Amino acid sequence: MQSGFGGGPERWRNEREVILEAVDSDGDFLDIGCANGHLLECLCQWAQTKGIALTPFGIDYGPRLVELARQRLPQHANNFWVADAWDSQPPRRFRYVYSLYDNVPQVLLGEFVGRLAARCVEPGGTLIIGAYGSRREPAFDVGRFLRDSGYRLAGSASVGQPPVTCIAWVSLEVGRSEQTTHGPARPFGAPLASTEAE
Numbered sequence: 001m002q003s004g005f006g007g008g009p010e011r012w013r014n015e016r017e018v019i020l021e022a023v024d025s026d027g028d029f030l031d032i033g034c035a036n037g038h039l040l041e042c043l044c045q046w047a048q049t050k051g052i053a054l055t056p057f058g059i060d061y062g063p064r065l066v067e068l069a070r071q072r073l074p075q076h077a078n079n080f081w082v083a084d085a086w087d088s089q090p091p092r093r094f095r096y097v098y099s100l101y102d103n104v105p106q107v108l109l110g111e112f113v114g115r116l117a118a119r120c121v122e123p124g125g126t127l128i129i130g131a132y133g134s135r136r137e138p139a140f141d142v143g144r145f146l147r148d149s150g151y152r153l154a155g156s157a158s159v160g161q162p163p164v165t166c167i168a169w170v171s172l173e174v175g176r177s178e179q180t181t182h183g184p185a186r187p188f189g190a191p192l193a194s195t196e197a198e
């Protein structure tokens with residue numbers, strides 16, 4: 001199972017390795033909505049070829065997917081949690097946090113980005129938002145969305161014309177104390193309501 005991607009391994013790499021444009025140093029990398037951990041596994045391998053050591057972490061609200069991610073990356077099995085990214089709080093912060101823009105309805109996306117920055121990203125860390133399209137339907141322009149929502153971009157990148165992958169990233173300033181005015185949050189791993197879990 002390869003995260004539902006229809007193309008072959010070369011196309012997969014071509015369309016996903018761009019995420020590493022936002023990565024310039026070793027660090028812990030949290031994938032919000034990690035599914036079976038395939039993307040994380042690949043990003044860590046691809047980063048290694050550039051001399052960058054990433055440690056994979058992931059959450060997903062699908063318990064069976066989290067189990068698959070743990071099996072895929074057994075040496076990091078304790079780094080995976082069942083959680084809903086919308087209203088949960090990790091036990092710690094991460095150098096890199098990656099989320100697809102459509103992990104929440106678009107009307108909640110601006111608020112979601114604020115929550116991830118406030119709860120998950122360490123000072124000096126990077127929040128990366130991604131979008132995937134197809135050869136028929138261009139990827140959502142996450143950079144434009146973030147700019148229009150008032151975020152100052154640290155960078156953006158895309159693959160293809162029209163774009164099949166778009167990413168944009170914001171950096172959390174060192175020393176900046178993020179507001180946590182985003183409502184109550186469950187700790188990662190706390191039980192989800194049965195309608196939220198698989």
Ligand SMILES: C[S@@+](CC[C@H](N)C(=O)[O-])C[C@H]1O[C@@H](n2cnc3c(N)ncnc32)[C@H](O)[C@@H]1O
Nearest residue numbers: 003033034035039060061062083084085086103
């Ligand atoms: C398309 S997969 C992405 C897998 C991988 N991150 C990638 O980019 O290839 C999206 C995953 O996000 C999970 N997901 C969606 N919304 C979520 C949320 N609010 N909290 C936790 N997981 C979520 C889904 O269960 C699914 O496994």
